[in-house]
Amino acid sequence: MKRFLSLVLCVMLLCGLSQALAESDAHVSFTINAAHTNSEMDYTSDALYKLISEKFNFDFEVYPVSKDAQKEKIITWVNGGTMPDSVTMRDFDYQMYVTWAEQGLLAPLPDGWEEKYPELYSMMLTSGIYEQMRLDGVTYGIPHATFARFSGMQGMVVSHLSVYYRKDWAEKLGITIGDSITLEEYEAYLKACIDNDMAGNGNTIGLTDDPENLCNLFMLFSGVDYDGFRKVDGKYVWSFADPGVLRAIRLARDAYEKGVLDPDFYLNESSDATNKFTSGVAASMFINCAISSYMGYKSTFEESTGLKGADCLAITTIAEDDGTPLGIQTNNWWAVTMFNPDISPVTLDRLLSMINWICSEEGQLNVLVGIEGKDWEMVDGEVKVLPEEDGSFKATVDKYNSYNVFRTQGILADDYSFINPANDQDVVAQVKEMYATRKTGKIIPLDMDYEFFSSDNKAAYSLKLSEEVARLIVTKGIDVEAEWQKYISDNAGIWQPVVDDLNAAFTE
Secondary structure (H helix, E strand, O other): HHHHHHHHHHHHHHHHHHHHHHHOOOOOEEEEEEOOOOOOOOOOOHHHHHHHHHOOOOOEEEEEEEEOOOHHHHHHHHHHOOOOOOOOOOOOOOHHHHHHHHOOOOOOOOOHHHHHOOHHHHHHHOOOOOOEEEEOOOEEEEEOOOOOOOOHHHHHHOOEEEEEEHHHHHOOOOOOOOOEEEEEEHHHHHHHHHHHOOOOOOOOEEEOOHHHHHHHHHHHHHHOOOOOOEEOOEEEEEHOOHHHHHHHHHHHHHHHHOOOEOOOOHOOOOHHHHHHOOOEEEEEEEEEHHHHHHHHHHHHHHHHOOOOHHHEEEEEEEEEEOOOOEEEEOOOOOEEEOOOOEEEEEEEEHHHHHHHHHHHHHHHHHHOOOEEEEEEEEEEOEEOOOOOOOOOOHHHHHOOOHHHHHOOOOHHHHHHHHHOOOHHHHHHHHHHHHHHHHHOOEEEEEHHHHHHOHHHHHHOOOOHHHHHHHHHOOOOOHHHHHHHHHHHHHHHHHHHHHHHHHHHHHOO
């Protein structure tokens, strides 16, 4: 009898093992949203997609959504129970994450995931927020490290938002711009470009930006993270109420009244602003300056103008009057991947296995440089990029549409871009110099307690400060200080409860 029972148990175990193996080998289909997708592109027909989909035995359908609409769309998906199996949220909101997890709207990562997916776990640790993503010991999202494996970035990470300008115009005007520029020097450059109609269209624009990035630029002069909360003398306060913010608004308003800002900046989407610069009608823009972003703007500029980007474009860092470069501390991560709560365990495992591989050196090289043997090969321990049949070199993004899906599933492309031989080395050198310059200056610190604090009052905090700043910049005939103070008072019911919660949580 015992022998019979043992045999039955053995058969049952073998059947269970066979079923598990069959499930792990089974083809899976899933839906996915990534940080860089649109409805015009086919993401499932190129060789990179074929390589990765066959390696992990899947096919996917991409849910595309524009950059400017992504956050709103994902909120609608998650709250409405219609989210794809996997979403990567670029404008990640920690408070939303906590709320969604508590409401059961996100799938938890399975028990033991740290051991099963070690490359993913290592990347998560490098992001610096592994503990913050754990809620009562359970993790519901994967933050993607900006710098982890290849870049050599050490210590504090600072924001890469930078001033782009037309160095060819500056040279023609006899203006020298170095690694940093004061606001007075910057405005003089912008005014000279406008006065001399350097675009040659009778309407040269100075600084073109959308409201948020324009606000980010001038708020460097505030000395605070204007859209956050911070400690002063041991107590939390709302940063927007700091006198430095009023100073920054006045500087921006003064620049607008001088005519050196795009008169329509408050109407711009981010793409409107970049299009004005890359089409050659604006002297400058202030926007993200990751290597891949800079290369993209440079390529678009060349296509739009017929000019050589290396001869025309450069970046610099804004500085105080005494020449001290200004920057703001940022986290070592960007965008978070989360999963539908109804996703099957087999599909979730396949996605996590794919992400784990993409975080490995092999995965990083294949996703970011292209397919081994076709796009690159390893020679004496170094990556050698292979040319196209015509002898030219193409960026991975220009060869494989699926790159736009895969590149933000693991470590961000910023990391490898510093040593990627396929990248524009002129751009790489400028970005390296930008980081080095910025780290020598005055850095606005990031308050990690606030960043990862959760409360109902913080969840209800929804002030769009860049819109208010834009209003204070462009509205004629107002007392700016009085309007600023009024905004602070009128919204005390929104920000003061958050201050109270923070003080109750982090002060005695």
